Amino acid sequence: MTTFAAPLAERPPAWNLPDRGRVGMACLIVAESAIFTIFVVAYLFYVGKSLSGPTPRDVLETPIFYTICLLSSSLTIHLAARFLERGESRTFLIWWLLTIVLGGLFMYGTGQEWYRLIYEHGLTISTNLFGTTYYSLVGLHASHVTAGLVMLCTVLVFGLAGRVGRSHSRRIDVLSLYWHFVDAVWVIVFTVVYVIGR
Amino acid sequence: MSSPATAIRQTEVLDQPWVETLHQWVTTVDHKRVGILYILYALVFLVIGGIEAVTIRIQLMSPHNDFVSPQVFNRMFTMHGTTMIFFVAMPILFGFGNYLVPLMIGARDMAFPRLNAFSFWLSALSGFLLYFSFLGGSGLYGAGSAPDMGWWAYAPLAARAFSPGSSADYWTIAVLVSGFGSIGTAVNLIATILCMRCPGMTLGRMPLLSWLYLTMSGLALIGITPLSAAQLMLLVDRYLGGHFFDTQAGGSATLWMHFFWIFGHPEVYILVIPAFAFISEIIPVFSRKPIFGYPVMVAATVCIAFVSMSVWAHHMFTIGMNSYANSFFAITTMAVGVPTGIKIFNWLGTMWGGRIQFKTPMLFSIAFLFQFLIAGLTGIIQAAVPFDWQLSLSYFVVAHFHYVIVGGILFALFAAFYYWYPKVTGRMLSERLGKLHFWLFVIGFHLCFDVMHIPGLLGMPRRIYTYEPGRGWDTLNLIVTIGAFIQGIAVLVFLWNLIVSCWKGAEAGNDPWDAWTLEWSVSSPPPAYNFASIPRVASRRPLWDRKHPEDPDSRYE
Numbered sequence: 001m002t003t004f005a006a007p008l009a010e011r012p013p014a015w016n017l018p019d020r021g022r023v024g025m026a027c028l029i030v031a032e033s034a035i036f037t038i039f040v041v042a043y044l045f046y047v048g049k050s051l052s053g054p055t056p057r058d059v060l061e062t063p064i065f066y067t068i069c070l071l072s073s074s075l076t077i078h079l080a081a082r083f084l085e086r087g088e089s090r091t092f093l094i095w096w097l098l099t100i101v102l103g104g105l106f107m108y109g110t111g112q113e114w115y116r117l118i119y120e121h122g123l124t125i126s127t128n129l130f131g132t133t134y135y136s137l138v139g140l141h142a143s144h145v146t147a148g149l150v151m152l153c154t155v156l157v158f159g160l161a162g163r164v165g166r167s168h169s170r171r172i173d174v175l176s177l178y179w180h181f182v183d184a185v186w187v188i189v190f191t192v193v194y195v196i197g198r
Numbered sequence: 199m200s201s202p203a204t205a206i207r208q209t210e211v212l213d214q215p216w217v218e219t220l221h222q223w224v225t226t227v228d229h230k231r232v233g234i235l236y237i238l239y240a241l242v243f244l245v246i247g248g249i250e251a252v253t254i255r256i257q258l259m260s261p262h263n264d265f266v267s268p269q270v271f272n273r274m275f276t277m278h279g280t281t282m283i284f285f286v287a288m289p290i291l292f293g294f295g296n297y298l299v300p301l302m303i304g305a306r307d308m309a310f311p312r313l314n315a316f317s318f319w320l321s322a323l324s325g326f327l328l329y330f331s332f333l334g335g336s337g338l339y340g341a342g343s344a345p346d347m348g349w350w351a352y353a354p355l356a357a358r359a360f361s362p363g364s365s366a367d368y369w370t371i372a373v374l375v376s377g378f379g380s381i382g383t384a385v386n387l388i389a390t391i392l393c394m395r396c397p398g399m400t401l402g403r404m405p406l407l408s409w410l411y412l413t414m415s416g417l418a419l420i421g422i423t424p425l426s427a428a429q430l431m432l433l434v435d436r437y438l439g440g441h442f443f444d445t446q447a448g449g450s451a452t453l454w455m456h457f458f459w460i461f462g463h464p465e466v467y468i469l470v471i472p473a474f475a476f477i478s479e480i481i482p483v484f485s486r487k488p489i490f491g492y493p494v495m496v497a498a499t500v501c502i503a504f505v506s507m508s509v510w511a512h513h514m515f516t517i518g519m520n521s522y523a524n525s526f527f528a529i530t531t532m533a534v535g536v537p538t539g540i541k542i543f544n545w546l547g548t549m550w551g552g553r554i555q556f557k558t559p560m561l562f563s564i565a566f567l568f569q570f571l572i573a574g575l576t577g578i579i580q581a582a583v584p585f586d587w588q589l590s591l592s593y594f595v596v597a598h599f600h601y602v603i604v605g606g607i608l609f610a611l612f613a614a615f616y617y618w619y620p621k622v623t624g625r626m627l628s629e630r631l632g633k634l635h636f637w638l639f640v641i642g643f644h645l646c647f648d649v650m651h652i653p654g655l656l657g658m659p660r661r662i663y664t665y666e667p668g669r670g671w672d673t674l675n676l677i678v679t680i681g682a683f684i685q686g687i688a689v690l691v692f693l694w695n696l697i698v699s700c701w702k703g704a705e706a707g708n709d710p711w712d713a714w715t716l717e718w719s720v721s722s723p724p725p726a727y728n729f730a731s732i733p734r735v736a737s738r739r740p741l742w743d744r745k746h747p748e749d750p751d752s753r754y755e
Binding site: 023 | 309310313381384385386388389390392393394395397398415416419420422423424426427428430431434435438439440441442447448449450453457460
């Protein structure tokens with residue numbers, strides 16, 4: 001199998017194809033978006049249809065601080081990736097650690113909120129339709145944040161061992177694409193649950 | 199088996215103990231082996247699902263029959279539907295995609311080989327889970343064994359109160375896990391097609407099969423995931439006491455229907471687009487002409503994928519939607535027939551004026567054209583809402599979608615088996631057994647599914663385990679059952695052909711059909727690395743260019 005009889009006079013043009021990691025992650029994001037869409041539709045469909053309390057208006061408090069934490073972690077992971085691209089591994093690690101701390105803070109905030117809802121207001125997943133849809137949607141997002149944090153921590157461990165360098169820049173980019181997606185989903189979940197849903 | 203490298207590999211395989219061979223197959227990440235695993239796995243389930251179908255048909259052969267109990271009958275149609283869609287059609291189509299796409303685009307493997315193997319084993323696990331329900335489905339309640347709620351699992355049938363025990367859980371988790379496997383393979387196929395093409399293989403020069411698999415995978419990403427989401431909700435309902443589909447707490451049973459069919463209708467196109475892909479490769483080769491209207495074929499496929507996402511509620515006309523929704527879904531359903539019609543015209547245009555060779559793959563392809571057309575037409579007439587009100591949930595609908603799935607998809611699959619079997623095994627399938635298989639299957643198919651429309655029109659509902667004599671359904675049902683048996687025999691002939699030809703078939707050589715796509719440029723079976731050196735292509739028919747250097751296609755593109 002050598003070249004096929006291609007009657008090309010000049011040298012063939014350069015052959016550039018998209019990076020498979022980015023394409024794969026983009027596909028995963030499309031698929032995940034469809035899953036979130038269904039949960040968001042279910043949430044909106046059931047807004048105000050609970051037969052008993054508590055209602056969102058009674059018990060929900062807008063988690064502004066933790067939202068700022070999560071959204072700013074998009075910025076920090078972006079900076080981390082850029083520093084890695086330039087080969088500055090130490091600065092990369094600092095920003096990467098900050099990303100994990102911000103993501104962890106967000107998860108702590110979610111835990112706090114759930115604790116308050118369960119123990120102070122008696123709202124569980126089986127209480128009413130609001131409970132079912134709220135815990136499912138927020139929980140689905142939180143599970144994605146958790147998965148992201150596990151991956152971020154794995155990179156951190158390798159980074160502390162000095163095994164993450166400039167050559168891994170493209171893989172780090174793929175991971176940060178996922179993290180941006182998780183943040184973008186939170187914007188939607190936040191709007192649906194804390195703005196429209198009340 | 200001409201090159202010395204292959205011969206050496208072959209002796210190595212023969213010398214090693216069988217445990218070693220098994221270990222290699224289980225741990226393989228080679229796209230060809232994963233593809234074969236997918237196909238073998240699907241064939242096993244094809245036999246199981248076929249036995250369930252025959253059980254259903256024996257029970258309905260005559261009025262007041264008591265071959266199986268009503269409970270067993272319900273399990274049979276539930277398991278038949280679930281098995282055939284999720285554990286036969288999906289894996290077999292992904293198997294062909296896995297095997298063919300890298301070879302056709304000049305790549306050495308898929309973009310993510312390990313994800314590929316992982317997706318297959320997820321699918322394998324899910325099939326095992328579903329069938330484990332026969333043993334473990336009773337749970338602690340001593341009720342039910344296999345799931346018996348129909349393959350739609352409509353609320354409230356799937357709720358704890360109506361599906362006690364664990365059978366519905368096995369169904370839910372099996373379908374969820376198989377969905378994850380499908381998403382993994384879809385991601386992989388897209389990444390492979392976009393990122394692994396050999397030099398010169400621009401998107402406009404890809405074989406149509408790659409284009410159609412790209413479209414199908416894109417559709418799978420947004421078509422299968424809604425079902426995964428709905429299954430998660432069902433699990434929340436069943437395990438955590440949620441109320442998504444619990445009408446007692448204000449939940450909606452209709453919402454499940456919407457979620458299920460938002461998956462369910464694109465799924466039909468996820469299954470049929472690969473069938474189109476096989477036909478688009480086979481018809482040109484056996485008509486000795488390049489495909490007619492390549493860009494239009496691509497555009498029509500992408501158009502089908504888009505429109506198919508907005509037709510789902512035509513499965514739900516009888517639930518009482520408002521007239522705007524009814525009109526919208528009736529119009530979109532009729533609209534999806536337009537690009538499909540374009541494709542049929544293009545296949546006919548390819549055959550027109552060609553020197554047609556009536557080999558077995560071509561016979562199945564021609565039968566596909568006729569039957570898929572009829573299946574589409576009975577679909578279009580059901581898009582008319584009042585007509586659907588009359589026929590919904592009747593045997594007319596059962597006949598219609600079996601016409602699509604058996605008359606369309608399965609016929610295309612048989613064509614693909616006869617066409618690519620020489621590449622996979624290095625041996626030709628027996629043409630004599632192939633023709634026997636074809637004619638038996640055509641006769642059985644038409645006896646079964648043509649006739650099945652009539653009891654539907656006469657008012658026979660689907661999913662009934664028996665019926666009263668004297669309604670005019672008796673003889674018709676007997677004929678349908680006879681047709682089912684003939685198809686069963688035909689499938690046995692096919693399986694026999696697959697097994698026997700593996701040892702006794704004629705040597706295939708690299709290119710038995712004088713075809714034009716890259717997979718025929720390598721040995722049969724292809725070496726593990728596919729291409730010794732990555733090919734460079736300059737047209738849509740690279741092998742034509744090589745065989746006819748005096749008049750290559752690249753001169754005209």
